[in-house]
Amino acid sequence: MATPKKKISKSRRNMRRFAAGNKLAAPTIVTCPACSEPTRPHRVCACGNYAGKMVKAPKAKKTELASN
Numbered sequence: 001m002a003t004p005k006k007k008i009s010k011s012r013r014n015m016r017r018f019a020a021g022n023k024l025a026a027p028t029i030v031t032c033p034a035c036s037e038p039t040r041p042h043r044v045c046a047c048g049n050y051a052g053k054m055v056k057a058p059k060a061k062k063t064e065l066a067s068n
């Protein structure tokens with residue numbers, strides 16, 4: 001498989017992205033089915049939901065912990 005000879009530096013990568021009218025840099029946003037928050041696809045949401053399943057306990061705030 002053909003591979004790049006050198007790693008593209010952050011500077012060159014960013015220059016390419018901005019040269020393309022910033023189209024490549026725009027992230028895809030999906031809506032979480034559980035909490036309807038905008039999130040990145042294929043990533044666990046902040047509420048702990050992934051692909052319609054709860055995979056992680058949501059990050060509880062200190063105020064919530066005090067009430068429990």
Ligand SMILES: [Zn+2]
Nearest residue numbers: 032035045047
């Ligand atoms: Zn969510």
